[in-house]
Amino acid sequence: MICGIRVSHDGGVAVIEDDRLVFGVELEKLDNSRRHRTLGDLDQVAEILRSEGLTPADIDRFVVDGSALETDSTEPTRVATLVGGRPVELTIAPYQDRPGRTIPLARHRFRSHGFGSAAQEYVSYHHVDQHILGGYCTSPFATRGEDALVLVGDGGAVVRLYHVVVAARRVRPVAAFRDRAEHLSLSSLVREDSSLPSKVVVTGESALDIKWNSQLRGIFEEVWIPPFPDDSGAAIGAACCEMFRKGRSPALRWGVYSGPRVRVCGVPDNWRRQLCDERAVAELLHRKGEPVVVLSGRAELGPRALGNRSILAPATDSAMRDRLNGIKRRAADRSVAAVCLAERAAEVFGPGGSDPYLTFEHRIHPEWADRVPAVLVDGTARVQTIDAATKSPTARILAAYDAISGIPVLCNTSANSQGCGFFPDVAAAARWGGTRYIWSEGYLYTDQTQTRQTTREHGWLPRDWSRTSVTW
Incomplete structure (x- = not known):
């Protein structure tokens, strides 16, 4: 392991x-933590392993990822952290390779810490290496045993191209390349x-830019973005750096829903289950046109909600975008992503096709612009495609919504x-209070305070959803 x-x-x-x-556990997805949270104490590694039924001895x-502020140094660097609450410095590999001075995938070995294991040692690779191999090993190219280029735009001024x-x-x-604009010379x-x-393979922080990703599609035969x-x-x-160097296969078998499991808790005050x-x-x-928080199974990897930690809402009214941006406290003109049944994506969007991780820009077909206006900005949309045949609860919700409304x-x-x-x-989610409804693991939670107010204002009573019986 x-x-x-x-x-x-x-x-x-x-x-x-x-x-x-x-x-794969990102610290920000534990305990409602702040975004971009650091590993505050190295003892947390053992705690996370135990929560997954493992110990450091396994x-x-x-x-350790070699990440620090980028400098011209080729020497290992030190990062300040804690062990059991005590300040320590952990030695890690330099930020990245320096052509002509170091080589990619250089393996640095250190003996200053064991992360709870008996062996007081660990290895570290350049930060850019984790982008290269994390992207390549999860790609279809690795599965097929094919070489690939890897374009790393790590948020800085330089974009680097590698050959695996x-x-x-x-x-x-x-x-x-000096900046992303120079990527056109790639052709x-x-x-x-x-x-x-x-x-x-396109990776690094810049790969979150769907417009840049879409431009690259016109240059290469096939583009993969994790x-x-x-x-x-x-x-x-x-971890992929070590697997690629030492393992039998260059391809990682993985699933996007590999994050922390949804926690079991009691019914919050004033909420009905x-x-x-x-x-x-x-x-x-x-029928209600209300957004619903969906929390199911393991969280998705990465920064984008892909159905297991999502707020789902009808896209049939442009006011829904304003509402979602309002409850999320975002700019009013911020785009809202769409989730679409994969088998109907080309009918609604162009180019459509498979885009399960919200990585490319899509244009709306004119005949659909008035039917799903909430997900459009300047005629384009960020689209996650999802296969109705998957076991994902969101896939089943979307398939049922399509059957009821005709809108996928x-x-x-x-x-x-x-x-x-x-x-x-x-x-x-209940403490946050941005929506009236939360759905998780087969139960609907309804905020009774909001429901009573809406009943007084609109004169309707919510249906008893527990009486609905549908076999899947």
């Missing part, structure tokens, strides 16, 4: 067993150098309060 660790901002812990991702290798040579388990630098670079593959291209995937990427299946949630969305699209925004990670449980 390999345990990847990210200590600084966007802290996290991930475990790979052989070539399978066991889990881990064969601890791998899978047979040799090697990464070689190809080019560096001539790939065309003129026949040794370079025509497939690319759902955690920024530092939220650093713990997974760090009722049995409720996914079709009843779809009816609620269609819902608004999908993240279930979190301002400045915090996803809600870990119903109690956190």
